[in-house]
Each structure stands twice: as structure tokens, then as C-alpha cells.
Amino acid sequence: MVPFGGWDMPVQYSGIAAEHHAVRTAVGVFDISHMARVNVRGRNAMALLEKVFTNAVATMKVGQVRYGLICNEQGGIRDDILVYRWSDSFSAVINASNRKKILAWLDQHREGEVTLDDRTFDTTMIAVQGPRAVDLVAGIFTDSVRSLKYYFARPLRYREVDGFISRTGYTGEDGFEVVVPSAVGRLLWEELIGGGAVPCGLGARDTLRLEAGMPLYGHELTETIDPLQAGLGWAVKWDKGPFIGRTALEAARTDTTRPVRLGLELDSPRAAREGCPILANGETVGTVTSGTLSPWLKKSVAMGYVRPALASPGTPLAVDVRGTLLNATVVPLPFYRRPKTT
Amino acid sequence: MSNPTNLRYLPTHEWARLEGDIVTVGVTAFAIEQLTEPTYLELPPVGTAVKAGEKFGIIESYKSTSDLYSPVSGTVIERNEPLVDDPATKRKGDPKPVNDDPFGAGWMLKIRLAPGATLDHLLTAEQYDAQLASEGH
Known part of the structure; x- marks a missing residue:
């Protein structure tokens, strides 16, 4: 327990x-x-x-x-x-x-x-x-x-x-x-x-x-991350009238410099954990918020935040896992999508 | 939880078994219960000098990543090879024995004690049991 x-x-x-x-x-x-x-x-x-x-x-x-x-x-x-x-x-x-x-x-x-x-x-x-x-x-x-x-x-x-x-x-x-x-x-x-x-x-x-690419409060979601950064813009309705945070979110809509949530697949069986730095060309560009070896996909997957210019699928990045640099590639979320049966 | 009385323990949940001047090292069943089933293990190569209380490797599970600490000072003379990746043949390591039999088939290293090194500083099974009990386990 x-x-x-x-x-x-x-x-x-x-x-x-x-x-x-x-x-x-x-x-x-x-x-x-x-x-x-x-x-x-x-x-x-x-x-x-x-x-x-x-x-x-x-x-x-x-x-x-x-x-x-x-x-x-x-x-x-x-x-x-x-x-x-x-x-x-x-x-x-x-x-x-x-x-x-x-x-x-x-x-x-x-x-x-x-x-x-x-x-x-x-x-x-x-x-x-x-x-x-x-x-x-x-x-x-x-x-x-x-x-x-x-x-x-x-x-x-x-x-x-x-x-x-x-x-x-x-x-x-x-x-x-x-x-x-x-x-x-x-x-x-x-x-x-x-x-x-x-x-x-x-x-x-x-x-x-x-x-399933779903965020967890305290990891992907915090008081200093907004829904648009988190990729949850679909759950923000602009046609509904005022709500707390709306004015700030409207201003944030056009800002393309703030970090956004992304998925990473590591070229290693090792897990990237919360807090591991994400690097591009040797420079720290973001942070991992959750990561694990995927029991189903048998790949090491992680979510984290980097600025939009580095968040396109296919972008090569690296993750610093306890001092070891592991190659990673940006992949679309979710990592797993269930087969459609019905 | 019963911890074998013929082993000695580190408070960080590694065990040591002395035979002659060779010490076999692994992690306890309690460590595995806390960590959950291991998915990846990193061990030092044969010939590496290790020091009592210092980090010698890494163990990962679906849940967390932890450092492994050497109970004794000495030189690694053997590793439980099937547990770890072999870059030469690209064989993937399988740490499952650590989960299934942490005090037996899941052993990790054999270390030749450094001259003068002993196991005297390590906890007895009784002391280790007491530590777990005091932590509420």
C-alpha cells in the first residue's frame, strides 16, 4: 500500500x-x-x-x-x-x-x-x-x-x-x-x-x-500549465460565455513559444521519469512529466513539455536519464489506441 | 516476511552472502515488493572495483527507478549475465529471476572481498527484520 x-x-x-x-x-x-x-x-x-x-x-x-x-x-x-x-x-x-x-x-x-x-x-x-x-x-x-x-x-x-x-x-x-x-x-x-x-x-x-496518452494531475497538469499547452484545447469551449481563466486563455491562444505536451518514444528499454531533462542538440529544451516502459508496446514511452517548434512527430530529441543520454523521437499521442471492434 | 538468517543486509535492501572470500549480492524480497517486477537492470562489468555503501547499478520497474548499493568493498568477479543486456550479441536481459527468486536465482553479482574488508557492518536478518517492522511493514 x-x-x-x-x-x-x-x-x-x-x-x-x-x-x-x-x-x-x-x-x-x-x-x-x-x-x-x-x-x-x-x-x-x-x-x-x-x-x-x-x-x-x-x-x-x-x-x-x-x-x-x-x-x-x-x-x-x-x-x-x-x-x-x-x-x-x-x-x-x-x-x-x-x-x-x-x-x-x-x-x-x-x-x-x-x-x-x-x-x-x-x-x-x-x-x-x-x-x-x-x-x-x-x-x-x-x-x-x-x-x-x-x-x-x-x-x-x-x-x-x-x-x-x-x-x-x-x-x-x-x-x-x-x-x-x-x-x-x-x-x-x-x-x-x-x-x-x-x-x-x-x-x-x-x-x-x-x-493512452491521458494526462495525470500533478504531472502533466499543474496550476502553471494551461489546457492549451496540455493539448486539451478540445475541452475548452469558446462559444459558451465567460468562465474563470477565459481571458488569459484567449491571450495564450496565439502564443507559440510556450511549451506544449508531447509524446516521446525512447531508443532504449530504460524508463524516462518525471523531472528528466529533454535535450535537443545538447541543450535542455524541456522536462519529462511521466514515463515508463510500456507493458503493452514493450517500448519506453514518456510525456513531457517542449516548445512547439520541437514538438512535431519525428523530431529527434534526447532524454537525460540519471546522467545517461538516451535518444528519443517525438511521436503522436496517444501511444496506444484500442482496436475498433464495434 | 522472512529474510534468510544466513545473509547480511544493507538498510537499502541489498543482501550479501559470504562463501570463503566471495560475496554474492542481490536485493531482498521486500525491495521487489516495493519496486514491483523489475523491467531493466544495469550491473557493472567484471573487474569493476566496488565500495561498501556506494552505488553499483540501477534497477527499474514499470513504477520506479532505483540505485543499487554494494554491501561490501571488493572486485566484481562474476555477474548474473542473463539478467542484463549483452550489447555484443544484442541479447536482451531478463530480470524476471530477480522478481521470482530474489534470494536465489535472482542474485546479481559475485564480489571478491578487498583485503581486510568484512561484512561486520551489515545488518543481521534479525536487525533487518526489525528495520522493516519499525518502518511499518
Whole structure:
């Protein structure tokens, strides 16, 4: 077990590589109860979310889920979150390490009638990920989850209590994330494993998201990196009206000198880790934010930041790994894209 | 966790086994549990002089990269070759034995003790167990 955002979490159950392969080829489950779950309701709930969230909220359908950023006034990323729209309220799923900060931010910016209900400690959240996830959850809940579209959610009954399920995840595979009251959380976890799911820890969660090119708060995303640098411009909606950080982001749109997030493939089995310098022609031009030997691709891959002129795929760079210079090439993100089956 | 009583230990989780004046070196099962399965290992070539408490190599996993420290002073006389890359034949090293059998097939180096060098400064199994317990493991 390791400390993570105030929680004790397992790095692995059976082994990172085995868990990783289970998610790519079959189905794995992750206890992600550390993620903060906040219900936002009241007459002015939508206005609050529109004000703090870079993606559009008003245009969401009931049952829709959107990824976006919460920015500071300078456009720096305070958190990356999911917003769920229900018929009478919203849910926000927030990073564990940012729970208190974002709750305070929401509280600070609310106007009028808004209730913030932190459900983190009375619910359990489980991610069910992999090509066999759909059959497993359909068998346990209801066959109708098969028709749930990507980034949509619906309420759920499980063992006489209410929860919800969304077709979302952090692995690059098809899959679901399920929230149920804590009282039945363990039963659900055991039922999923009984149904053939492989329990997966933080280690595989990190290698899977890295292959899928997904950023991790505290690594690729920080208060001094903005969504445009991070390659998340698609989650910033310019046609939605004002939101915190918008003015700074509009000014940043035309600036081509700020570092941008890129993918690197190393010419070595060695892993580039957070903080390793990235070099071009012997000069430091950026920094690695995450890196690992990819369990699926069997290549050393990393994400980091360099200025746009050096971020085009094919650009030869180098990474200084503990004093050893390793050749690397800029490659497009994601490193891994799941085969289209349906 | 049971650490073999015939071995001596560094607080950084390397073990040493003395036979004559030859010391076999590896990392403990606890180290592997913390590191998770190794993916890459870098060891010094035969003939390298190593010093007690100083870095002799690198071990990497999917999760992290760590330095390896020599329990004793001496000269490397043998390496567990299948664990490491062989640039001459381009054979890839496979550190799996370190994961599967850290106290046995996963040994890393054999070191001939430098004149006057001993293992006296190293922890006994009992002391190492106590260290792990005091760290909450």
C-alpha cells in the first residue's frame, strides 16, 4: 500500500504487467473510491459549473458526461474533472489530491442557490475496464447498459440501493465507472472479481493511462500549465460565455513559444521519469512529466513539455536519464489506441 | 516476511552472502515488493572495483527507478549475465529471476572481498527484520 491523495492504495495485486494485460485483453477492476464525488444541485448549480468549468455545461443532455478543466484566473489548471448531468442535479468527479481545494473553490464562486454535497466518503467508485467489461457489467446490472454510449451515464439499482454508472475510464479501453453506496461497495467489488475481473492497482492505472496518452494531475497538469499547452484545447469551449481563466486563455491562444505536451518514444528499454531533462542538440529544451516502459508496446514511452517548434512527430530529441543520454523521437499521442471492434 | 538468517543486509535492501572470500549480492524480497517486477537492470562489468555503501547499478520497474548499493568493498568477479543486456550479441536481459527468486536465482553479482574488508557492518536478518517492522511493514 502507498499513500495517494490522503488514501492508502495498493500499487498492485498480482503484478503491474499482468493487471495491465488483463485490461487490454479481458477485464480489470480498479477501486477508485479515492476520486472525489460531489453532487451539485440547486437553481444556480449550472451557473456555478459554467463559471468554473472550461467545457460547456448548458448544452449537455441529461445523462451526458463531459471532461474539462477548472482553471485559475491565469488559465493554469486547478484540476481536471468529469461533470455528469442528471435530470435535477450534477455530479462532479474530482482528483483525490484536489478534493479540498476544489470544494473550497466551488464554495467561493457559488452565487444564489447551490448545494455542494460531498459524497466521497459514503460511496464507493469502481472502474470496470477492458474489452470484456460490457459483458460483465451487463450480467451484474442490467442488459441495457450495453446501449450506454461513450461519455454517457445513467442511474442504477444494485442490491436495493441507488447508484450510477457511466461509460468512462482512464485506460484507453472500453469500460465503465460505477458509483454505489459504500455499504454495498465491497459486495460489488467481489461480484466483479467473481465474474472474472482482475483486480488492478495504482501501478497498472498509471501505465494504462500513460499508453493512452491521458494526462495525470500533478504531472502533466499543474496550476502553471494551461489546457492549451496540455493539448486539451478540445475541452475548452469558446462559444459558451465567460468562465474563470477565459481571458488569459484567449491571450495564450496565439502564443507559440510556450511549451506544449508531447509524446516521446525512447531508443532504449530504460524508463524516462518525471523531472528528466529533454535535450535537443545538447541543450535542455524541456522536462519529462511521466514515463515508463510500456507493458503493452514493450517500448519506453514518456510525456513531457517542449516548445512547439520541437514538438512535431519525428523530431529527434534526447532524454537525460540519471546522467545517461538516451535518444528519443517525438511521436503522436496517444501511444496506444484500442482496436475498433464495434 | 522472512529474510534468510544466513545473509547480511544493507538498510537499502541489498543482501550479501559470504562463501570463503566471495560475496554474492542481490536485493531482498521486500525491495521487489516495493519496486514491483523489475523491467531493466544495469550491473557493472567484471573487474569493476566496488565500495561498501556506494552505488553499483540501477534497477527499474514499470513504477520506479532505483540505485543499487554494494554491501561490501571488493572486485566484481562474476555477474548474473542473463539478467542484463549483452550489447555484443544484442541479447536482451531478463530480470524476471530477480522478481521470482530474489534470494536465489535472482542474485546479481559475485564480489571478491578487498583485503581486510568484512561484512561486520551489515545488518543481521534479525536487525533487518526489525528495520522493516519499525518502518511499518
